[in-house]
Structures are given as structure tokens and as C-alpha cells.
Amino acid sequence: MHTRFSKRVVVLGLLLMTAACGGARLDDAPVRAAADAAPPAGWRTVATEHDRDRLRRWRDAWMAALPPAQAAAPAAIREQGQLFHPDHALADPAPPPGRYRCRVFKLGAAGAAGLAFTPYPYFNCRVGDEGDVLSLFKETGSQRPVGLLFPDGPSRMIFLGTLALGDEQRALDYGQDRDRDMAGVLERVGERRWRLSLPWPRFESQLDVVELIPAP
Template sequence: MTTPKPASARSVRSSMPSGCAANASWVLPPSSATCSAIDCSGPAQEALLPMSPMSNPAGLALLAAAALLSGCAGKSPATAGVRAPPWQTVIRDADRKRLAGLWGAWTRSLADVQQAGQGDRVGALGAMAVADAAIPAPPPPPGAYRCRSVKMGNREDGTIRTPSPPIMAGEFRPCRISVRKGLLHFDQGDGAQRVAGALYPDGDRQVFLGAMALAGESGIMAYGTDADRDQVGVLRALDDRRWRLELPWPMWQSNLQVIEIVPA
């Protein structure tokens, strides 16, 4: 086996994070022989294993590289500026748990509907009522839309305990997407129970933090004003002109509320 020639110290320092290169006084072998000193798997690892690091200059350099890189890991520019999504700093702890239970809200609600013998009503809704039907796509742009609300599941706890069917689908009504303070904002418009709130970017979805108003109320409170009215969920795309807002455990009548959003 041919031992590769060491790389120059200059080439090693140039590939290191700033703050680490200044402390590098060792010479690192080429990446093909050291697995880049980070990911040691594959043929390069097999070539190094038979040798004792203490008897091989390349092995000593590898050990020094690993030690120095681990000591500088916290200073990497790639991670120093990483922050939690803005919604993480706004959401209440109780609502964080509700949001984490989104999949459970789907499975339980669909099971309730099937158990009641109304599975055909779910089928009639198409992709809107399929838990994993969402696709990666941009959010709806600001403008006028039409929305309808579907409530599913037998609510057994919550602020108001109103006996209701396991699935209720409303009619399409005007709704709107606007921009407020740099964030998309959803407003359901009208209805006996309507929601509105901010949409925070979070990967291929938008996290919704808002509140609900009842018929006759002129406005909707800001999120965090009244825990009984707060609504949380995610907005995801079903195709390039159709979206749904999924609200788990809404505390009013159902275990899951899904709002379909289509262009007006």
C-alpha cells in the first residue's frame, strides 16, 4: 500500500473554520486518505485501519485534526447564526403540545368518522381529508380566496362540549390572505366560528398562530390574548392552487378542523 504524501499546512488551514485555522500547526494528509477527518467510512477508512496511529505520521495528524476540529465545533460559522423559527418564540406551551399532536388529531378524527359509518363523506372530500396528501409547494399569495371548514372527530373535552356529528362540512365563503408586519395573515372572513391569524414560514409549511371569533363579534383577538380562543395549526398545499389549514384539538366541537383554501 502506498502511503499518500502529506498536504501542505496552508491547504489545511484554508479549509478550516475561521478561529481554528490560526491554531493549526500540524499537517493533515489528503482527504482521500483521511475521510476528510470527519466522515470516516468506506475504502479510505479500510486503508487506514491496519496501521497504528502512533507509528504512522498520517495517523498522528488525523488524531490532531479530530481533536482540534472537535474543540472548534461550537465556533463554526455554519451553525453560529442558526435560530429557531420565529413562531417558536411566540407559541404558548399548551399550544406547542397541541401542534405536536396534529397527527394524532388526524388519526383519531378519521377513526371516529369511520366508526360512525360516515366514511363515504370523508371520501367525498378527496385529498382535503387525506392526512398525508400535502405536498411541498409555496403558500398562497396575498389575495381573495374562498374557504370552507370541515370539522371531524367526537370532542370529549374542551372549553365547550357541544354534541355534534363526527363530521361537519360547511359551505365555501369569502376569505383572504394578506401581509401584516412582514408575515402572511389568514382571515376566514365570516361564519358562526371564524379564525384569523399569522402564518410563520417553517420549511415547506406555514405555522398558524391565531384566534377564533364567534358570530356577532366585530373583531378577532390577537393570538395569546385568550387561551380559550387561541387556535394553532399548519397550512400546507394540496396542489399549486389549493391549500388547507389544519387545526388540531381546537377546543370547540371537534378534534380536528380543516379549512380548505382555493382562489376566489
């Protein structure tokens, strides 16, 4: 297991629990201590082999998931503009720390009985500055991604994290459960709009696309 990254994900999981119960701040001492305990590392030294493979096949996921989604909901896909253009990405991808409104679109069915396009309503999430990396987590809900954003070139960042479910009070350590591990590509697609693409998720879809816009 990658111990340094694991320490940071555990602390972020605890922060997620606190935020869901009443509003933790990302500049709290526990997060700073976690960052101090975990010197910077490139995402390739942190990611599991399974997640490195998913990220290598990121574009394959778009090519598999987008056509059936367009066939199932053409107006909804067109309405989102550049969000669903896989080759559209602007420079300076890092989102400023703060609160965001986020929503998930599931594209491509993972099984024969699944839906090709499923949109979900907005939820609250937060981006934090951990020094050499950023943190990203969903504050409420039954499925709560929590993880870190690593620099990866001029137009994208890499997200690695885990999925907290139900009433769990902390996130699993990254790499402990492949079904919970998450890996994706974060890009800026508008002046104040970001897209996190999660290829080949474990459940339901072939590609999850998370839109992030700053909260008012």
C-alpha cells in the first residue's frame, strides 16, 4: 500500500464526516498536518496498476459511452455543450479552493439492463489546497468521493481517491478495495466550469462525468 497517500485519504475521510455533520474548514489543522506528513509524489507512483490501466483507457471510455448517451438523450447532451466534448480542455486546469456545486452524469450502460444516460441533481462538494496537491470531496449524499488532485500537464489533473458509502464515517484507504478506488481526469472546460471524467467505474456506467461550478 502507498502509505503516504493513504494517510492523506484517511484524514480527508474524517474531514468528510465532519463536514456532513456541520461544516469543517479545509484549512483546519488536521488537513495541514496530513499534508506535512505526506511529501509530494507524482500520481503514477501513487496509483494502483488497475487505476493506471483505467486512466490509459480514458479516451476509450469516452468513445464507448458517448454514442449511446447521444442516441438516448440527444437534447440533454447538446444542452451541456463543451462538457461532453472529450477533446475540449483549457489551460490552467486547477480549480480554486472553495465550495462547488457538482453534478454527475452517467454515460453508457455497464450492463444490458442499464441506462445509457442518467443525470443527477447538483450536490455540494469542496476543493481544498493541500500544498503540492488539491483535495476534492463530496460533502453529503449516499455516495461520497474523496481524494486528491495531482498536476499532470498544462490542461489536466489526475484524481485518485476512494468512495465512501451510506453512513460510513471515514473513507477507505486508497488501494484497499479496488471496487471503491476511483481514478479520473479533471479538466477546465469553461471560464468557471470544470469536468471530472471517471472512466470505467465499478458500477452502473462506462463513464461518469462530474461537472463542477463554483457555488454562489
